[in-house]
Amino acid sequence: MSLADPTVTSKASSNESQLSPVSPRGHLSSSSSWWPSTERSMISSWVQSPQIDIQNNADVLATGDVFDPYRVRGKLSWAEIGNYSLASEVSWMSVGKKQLEYASGALRRFSKLVEQLARVNPINLSCNEKLAFWINLYNALIMHAYLAYGVPRSDLKLFSLMQKAAYTVGGHSYTAATMEYVILKMKPPTHRPQIALLLAIHKLKVSEEDTHEPLLAFALSCGMYSSPAVRIYTAKGLKEELQEAQGDFIQASIGLSSKGKLLVSKMLHCYAKSLVEDSNLGVWISRYLPPHQAAFVEQCISQRRQSLLASRSCGILPFDSRFRYLFLPDNKISL
Template structure:
């Protein structure tokens, strides 16, 4: 009996030993798998991690890493040289164009918002169209004492301002609402119409219901909250009833057309000279030493300017796929490194794939955007979701462009969120809250669908929030169904909104 027990104990001991050996072998395999996966994905890994590999495999991976670094540098040089080639070609064509005499009455108008001008979108092998190249080109004219040696943040601010002025100078004034056709109405430092919305804590929303005047909401004749027409609505869509007070967006300058005549061409040419001087200074900027707020404001400003510059240089893309291709092609040289618009948005600013734009999200999943280790050090450390309301890719559904400062970037991003929500949401004639798809996608994960109207009401005025609460409450007890929100589809048509800088 004792012999059997000893034999069983020996068998158990041997099994435990075999299990331990298998576990050690599994750990080695897992470590080997991790090293190989990092190498394949081009992720950062230490040379000490290679010790688990055979010598020939270690040598091979080291050679692959060296080759990848070399190829990456060559790709950056190629992008830079291609960018310079385009600029040189455009400058030559601009000089040729300026030698021709233009009739004083010449005026060519580009309704970019219309599909008929999708021909402005360019394929990779095509150069800028004959007219667009006039604005993409920037003369190499020395500008002594003009905004030289600025701090990186001040430089990015001036670049956005200059590009904004270029767009406005090329814009057809007839495309703006009549109340905003005067330049003074945009540049004035006076306080905006209405007031900046106050954030209402969820616990206080129950007190808002005291605003109600009757037991039944009169959608068509509620003139205190809703507009029946004549008020500028930057995100007007079918069946949407808009607020009579949309806050700071009532002061935006809208650019959805481009108009060219001799006077505007000359004005744009002067602005582009200044713009070239500013962009050239980016080569001397080193964002590594900037603080988190400074990096955040710097890259947001640079992204918005780069997208606008890309539209002037290459034309307006026909689709989201062409826009993403343009974002990969358009790049600035910052501190000796090339940063494309796509890399700035999704690597430097760490923005998440836009689920409200499925084509772009799919392209991001299929194509990995790469930056060097030094470039990654220039990126922000943590993802800031409010950047969603600061980046504009020039579509009808994009938020407005404004200049962001390093000293107040967090507060300015919070204000950008409030401004966008205030201007973009509205009610339908069936008492359903209408919200843009971008905002709906932004709230996924931290706001339940049933609580979305309450969350949005926190960014509206007290009257608007009370009106929303009353509409949603009545809808729940009607035959219209319990779903209280409708989503406004994303609109990719060309359009820019520019907010004035001085707001209270």
């Protein structure tokens, strides 16, 4: 487990509105992005272009130890990636006798909470209460399943695990797959087409109604490298919390290549396709970035449109299914 620098937490609010040279708010102690001299020279030659006002955008590009939560090779990390820069990262897991003894007290308390779910009746909850309840329960169940059965090595094994891992809620058993695709009405992820095939093979009835909450894509985590960070959701502030989760994910998961091409994660690109055309993707993403970064992105896109580099408006970063959890510090999660 790697922790974000705790000293930057108290400074975050005072520094958010200030523009300064490259100085990240925080990074993971073992997860920093270090750029070789060859890449630094390539970056340097690009940013020296007379068309780009790099003097006023020095905090947009980074060549130092900036935590990039998706560590994509060839990506220029942001110096400011929002709340993800303060995240705690779990990137490796080992379950053995010593570990279980160390966590036995916490596991007993957790088991008692799970047992109490049998007395919960979700039917009596309001719409927001139901959403918050099932989001939190889904994320907890996936983590619990990894502890009980180990980390799956493929989408096929993950889907098998999602059908095996279940909680009893109100007298009924609900698997993780049922929670995601039946209760929360999530569509099979287009960025992972094999899931749709597995759903059909296993004849899991997926809702045909387009009534799901689209922002759930930024709330549900399968503990994969490209999954969003885990946080606690509440009924009272659900709408704002989902919007914040979306903005945090966008700010942390996009970048700029050495040639000024916008780099977008596969999950985000698939989500945005239903909202905007590829040609307007950069402008849409800019709405979720700090003003100075948004202006820089739009400037890079504009320059590419005026050159032969505009054959494709953005680069798609492939979905990474390696095990990894990010936990945001504002959430009271015991690890």
